[in-house]
Amino acid sequence: MSSKEQFIKVFDELVVELRQILTDYKMPAEAIEWYERSLNYNTPGGKLNRGLSVVDTYCILTNQKVTDLDVETYKKVAVLGWCIELLQGFFLVSDDIMDQSKTRRGQPCWYLVEGIGNIAINDSFMLEGAIYVLLKKYFKKDSYYVDLLELFHDVTFQTELGQLLDLTTADEEVVDLDKFSLEKHSFIVIFKTAYYSFYLPVALAMFVAGISDEKDLKQAEDILVPLGEYFQIQDDYLDCFGTPEQIGKIGTDIKDNKCSWVVNQALKLVTPEQRQVLEENYGRKDDVKEAKCKQLFNDLGIEAIYQEYEESIVGELKGKIEAINESSGLKKQVFYTFLNKIYKRSK
Numbered sequence: 001m002s003s004k005e006q007f008i009k010v011f012d013e014l015v016v017e018l019r020q021i022l023t024d025y026k027m028p029a030e031a032i033e034w035y036e037r038s039l040n041y042n043t044p045g046g047k048l049n050r051g052l053s054v055v056d057t058y059c060i061l062t063n064q065k066v067t068d069l070d071v072e073t074y075k076k077v078a079v080l081g082w083c084i085e086l087l088q089g090f091f092l093v094s095d096d097i098m099d100q101s102k103t104r105r106g107q108p109c110w111y112l113v114e115g116i117g118n119i120a121i122n123d124s125f126m127l128e129g130a131i132y133v134l135l136k137k138y139f140k141k142d143s144y145y146v147d148l149l150e151l152f153h154d155v156t157f158q159t160e161l162g163q164l165l166d167l168t169t170a171d172e173e174v175v176d177l178d179k180f181s182l183e184k185h186s187f188i189v190i191f192k193t194a195y196y197s198f199y200l201p202v203a204l205a206m207f208v209a210g211i212s213d214e215k216d217l218k219q220a221e222d223i224l225v226p227l228g229e230y231f232q233i234q235d236d237y238l239d240c241f242g243t244p245e246q247i248g249k250i251g252t253d254i255k256d257n258k259c260s261w262v263v264n265q266a267l268k269l270v271t272p273e274q275r276q277v278l279e280e281n282y283g284r285k286d287d288v289k290e291a292k293c294k295q296l297f298n299d300l301g302i303e304a305i306y307q308e309y310e311e312s313i314v315g316e317l318k319g320k321i322e323a324i325n326e327s328s329g330l331k332k333q334v335f336y337t338f339l340n341k342i343y344k345r346s347k
Helices: 003-024 029-042 049-061 071-099 119-139 145-169 182-208 214-241 261-269 272-281 287-299 302-322 332-342
Strands: none
Touching: 003 029, 003 049, 003 071, 003 119, 029 071, 029 119, 049 071, 049 182, 049 332, 071 119, 071 145, 071 182, 119 145, 145 182, 182 214, 182 261, 214 261, 214 287, 214 302, 214 332, 261 272, 261 287, 261 302, 272 287, 287 302, 302 332
């Protein structure tokens, strides 16, 4: 059984447990079926990188392989991984409604499934609610239980702050480049992506492994948040300069009026005439106008600026990783594992 298959097996068990909780509340059968369907539709369909990272990080911190973990320990660490995937499901279901998106993970967005509609809003709340049901069931007797609760509450709020700024900065209906800035972009990606995708999995594993000193958590945050920002900047770059064959999708940031790293770099460099080109063409659902923006980005040498940024940030991150004192149990390998997955990736 692969590590992903083993991980998914735990989710199947958790769905049964959540069903039982609803049964104990004497919920009608049709409501229980609805919730189970929502859980299965919205939680396990992605790459599961965030959830699997909790398991992998715990193993690195405790010098074990996944196969070394006893059943109870594996289950607890995997539950935390699935709590992140439930958080992701909560964000995506609500995000798709806000963006009026059509598809997610190769299937219709949940709110567009026949018979669902705006009930998806409540379903998103119930995905989030499952996190706290599971934390209580599996961790209530642990000394770090409150730490886990606070971590999930803090990171959820941080992600929502990032989403707020994203939604109010990059309106698909009204293009206003004056709202864009690299400072806003940095805030959006750090709060909307970096905390829950990079810091949260590692911090959760640290608590279970008994590494909970504020200094260690701060050191992890100081590496993982910039790492998450780098990941999103790379994503913005690939959306514009990567080919569909390379990245597995057609980039849409230009047409969607996204406050991306690429356009913000361009806005720093443009002449008044070039600024006018962006004003007239950015954020329009038009292939010709999109091509004009891409040509301008090429003329401004954005690719070279990105290559320089990548080498600079990777050098900084390696310096921070090397500064870690491993005597407390924190391991450099945790951070190199994340960095090696990202550096020079092409999709």
